Amino acid sequence: MRPFEYAAPRTEAEAVGLLAAKDRQTEILAGGTDLIGLMKQMIVTPSRVVNIKEIPSMQGVSQTSEGILIGAATRLEDIARATLLAPYPALADAIAGIDSQQWQAQSTLGGELLQRPRCWYFRSGAGLLAQNGQKVAAGDSRFHAIFANSGPAKFVSATRLAPALICLGAKARILKPGKEDPESDDPETQTCLVSELYRTPRDESQRENVLSQGQLVTHILIPHGKELANATYEVRHGSGPEAPLVTAAAALRIEAGIVTDAKVVLSQVAPQPWNSREAAESIIGRPVDLVTAEEAGRMAVAAASPLKDNRYKVQLAAVAVKRAILKAAGQPTGGI
Amino acid sequence: MAEVFWPAQGSAALLGGEHNRVDGLAKSTGVAKYAYDIAPDNMLIAQALSCPHAHANIRAIDLTAAQNVAGVVAVEPLKAEGDEVRWEGDLVAVVAAESEAACAEGLAAIKVDYEVLDHYVDDADLDAATGADATRPAGSNTQKADADAEEDAEFERLFGEAAVTFEADYGIHVITHMCLETHGSTCEWNDNKLTSHLSTQNVSGTAGQIAGPLELTAQDVTVHCDYVGGGFGSKFAADAWGVTCAQLAKNTGRPVKYMLTRSQELKNAGNRPSGFIHVKVGAKDDGFVNVWDSSHWGTNGPSGAPVSQNFIPYVFDPPNRRRVATGIRTNSSPARAWRAPNHPQCCAITQTAYDDVARHLGLDSYDVFLRNLSTVGERAAVYEEQMKLGAQLMDWKAKWHPHGKGPKDGSVVSGLGMAIHTWGGGPHNSRATCKIYPDGGVEVFLGSQDLGTGTRTVIGLVVAETLGLELNQVKVNIGSSEYPASGPSGGSTTVGGVSESTRRAATAALNELFAKVAVQLEANADDLEATGGKIQVKGNQNRNIAWKDACNQIGMGPIEAQGEYQGGVTYPRDYEGKRLTDNGVAGVQMAEVAVDTETGIVKMRKFVAVQDIGLIINRKTARSQIYGAAIMGIAYALFEERIMDKASGAFVNAELSDYKLPRMGDVGEIVVELYEPESEYNRGVIGLGEPPVISPGAAISNAVCNALGIRVPVLPMTPQRVLEAISAANP
Known part of the structure; x- marks a missing residue:
């Protein structure tokens, strides 16, 4: 690990000022479960680390006129326990899958959403795109993307909570540095959909999210009016907090036994969370049962483009979608 | 005379019981110190640079910039110019510095010029390996019930006769040892003597491996290891990093800790x-x-x-x-x-x-x-x-x-x-010394180690059983090359080795004690037994003396008795069909x-x-x-x-x-x-x-x-x- 400056601001504005420093390479420290490892490996080498976990306004879950507001520095175990979030079991499902008391107690919502990809070429220092995608294409791609992988980015998005939040139409509140003097001007607020936080980088200058230096996700809002039956289903090789093989979340409006609205989002399958319109459309207008859920799973992977080592993930993605839909509808998922 | 052979089944006081580890509390509370935990004052941190290529020749190594990094105290090459690196992650150079951060900066400043060569790593595909000229014959061997039959024809005939014949492929990939405590040591010099706190399965066999390259003799090197965070067969040797750590400590005049990183552990250490x-x-x-x-x-x-x-x-x-x-x-x-x-x-x-x-x-x-x-x-x-x-x-x-x-x-x-x-699972060579003190204290010394298997507890149980005491009345000293030599812990040989040497040492010590108390008990030493914290006449529980009182009769110094098991040496191995080890x-x-x-x-x-x-x-x-x-x-x-x-x-x-x-x-x-x-x-x-x-x-x-x-x-x-x-x- 390289030496670095450490700052622990108490306000969001202070944090943005510290993060926006022109003469510093800055990183946001939340729970640290990902960043510390990356720094020890010197994959990221910030000259300043800004701890946002001690900013009171970024903590906790509250009811607002627009919906449920979750501070980005709220710990995962507090989200899993929050009674206000009881209508959104897809979140608790995903957190339960991060199967480690230490991780649940230490990790934050913002950190979970913006953790870096687990690609072993990236993690060994070859860069996020690992020589413009060549290392993955020639190398071992058993855990890499099965969608949107024709460009240089072949890693998979690591977040496990974004599928649930995207299904629920969640928005991210982003604080940006002021235009004139980023370090002292009042920061500006911007809101975007959680799905819009992510992008598929085209070159090494880009990250897998749209935030530029100094920008801070302070809150996630789950808007009212999206009271859909929802669930997350993950295919995990074993217990423990490690990356699952596939994450799928489904949110369904079921009226008189028929699905009238649906959203299906996956993670661990593409460089960013993967919204499967095909799966959602296939279930709309039908009842949820084994046949229709399985059909949705098949539709979810119809356009999959596996790499040489990860064809099995296509099957896993189809099963995860099927089981997420069944789970959201309160039906047995099967499996072990 | 106390009998060296084990008590008959069902008659032992402690053997075969359910006993907690004597070091369980120390381990679970963090009191137990592993090589990784040893941190002498003024200690330097050493870490190595890994080669990023699977196969390469080293054209040049430039350590100058690393030597100039603030906080870096010493930089040593581990490979020379012209050397071949044969796997990714092999260690190329080492930096000792005031802090981990300075060490990392130093490592990043080392410049190595590699000539990258072709590599081959696919062990599952025999055809690919043959194509890459990476195979070598490793022997063949045939057995036939009909020794005279012509081989190919006989196998064809036998397969023809079989009720079922099938061909199949099976495989199992390489795994690593994944010791939770990575390989390495913390070394200290005092008055030209080295103490290496080495994470090892072999305290009695590694001092010489360190002494040789440093041009010392083994008596100037003490290997110390109270606890090992996993070995599984990968920690028998001092290894290059164990020697380098000692050398760095000698060169800098300061204690040095050099443990492999997790990825270095997996890529190099087993x-x-x-x-x-x-x-x-x-x-x-x-x-x-x-x-x-x-x-x-x-x-x-x-x-x-x-x-x-x-x-x-x-x-x-x-x-x-x-x-x-x-x-x-x-x-x-x-x-x-x-x-x-x-x-x-x-x-x-x-x-x-x-x-x-x-x-x-x-x-x-x-x-x-x-x-x-x-x-x-x-x-x-x-x-x-x-x-x-x-x-x-x-x-x-x-x-x-x-x-x-x-x-x-x-x-x-x-x-x-x-x-x-x-x-x-037969015994390895082992020597033990058992001491009984005039105040009733009992100690045993072996240059063995506890890999986490419970060796320390086993040794204590054998002594306590032999002397008729409770487990907590025995102090077990292992984990130092200064104790009587005992074998490396590998191949399931430890429990046999240490229990046989310990049993023999404790029995010999007890027989010396019997000789001291026989007169008072008006009995022959041969007729005494130690049981339940007393020494008594066999068959007459009323004629007894409490352990402590018995020990009071030892006199000045402690009783000190040796026991050993050495392979190839003839011992009275069988007694009425019973053996100490097998x-x-x-x-x-x-x-x-x-x-x-x-x-x-x-x-x-x-x-x-x-x-x-x-x-x-x-x-x-x-x-x-x-x-x-x-x-x-x-x-x-x-x-x-x-x-x-x-x-x-x-x-x-x-x-x-x-x-x-x-x-x-x-x-x-x-x-x-x-x-x-x-x-x-x-x-x-x-x-x-x-x-x-x-x-x-x-x-x-x-x-x-x-x-x-x-x-x-x-x-x-x-x-x-x-x-x-x-x-x-x-x-």
């Missing part, structure tokens, strides 16, 4: 060779394997040796067999002994074929294993008894269904599998699994391990060791493997986050049955470390095959491999 096999099997209609014809291959790193053909097939020895071994040279670090070298791989790639005999014939696997016990040699009857016990504990007969013919719960099927194993065990394991056919996920339901180990000293730690072995076996059956990227030659999953291991939620119910009839008890103490880790791979693979009706040929059986096997069987 792995288990792979094993892949193509086999043709011919069996009779009752499942008896009459003919076996196999070719196997695998890698142990650059030298290219496969697992030994001597264990093919494993435990079973069919009347007709031909086996050919091929080694594959790979650009990966050299293998080290891993818990039961050769056995787990050979079991996994051959007893799966025995199970496939049952599958092809529609027989119960249990019956096929039973039928073939006539080929296992002298311990057949023990295996048969252990199989019966295992089957009862697993409820085998009630749960059994033919392969692939069990009930299906949605996408989930379940199955049973078994495997059998063998190991030696060699050779059997063992039977059974697994029950559930498999999700949609996701390929295998879930352990139940695991039964039946094991003989002669006389059991501490039932609790013996059982605990088998739990650990079962979990380690579940790990290599279902989770862990070294993943080598063929394109770059890199070991890509060399971090704990990517190197998959089971958690408690993945191991299911584990049932341990210690098989200790009087006939086994009277053989004396036999080692336990290796045997229970051998069978899990085959047993679990066989259970998965029984569930699916399809063989998942290669371990670990990841969701990917299970789904690929299902998809290959249903094209």
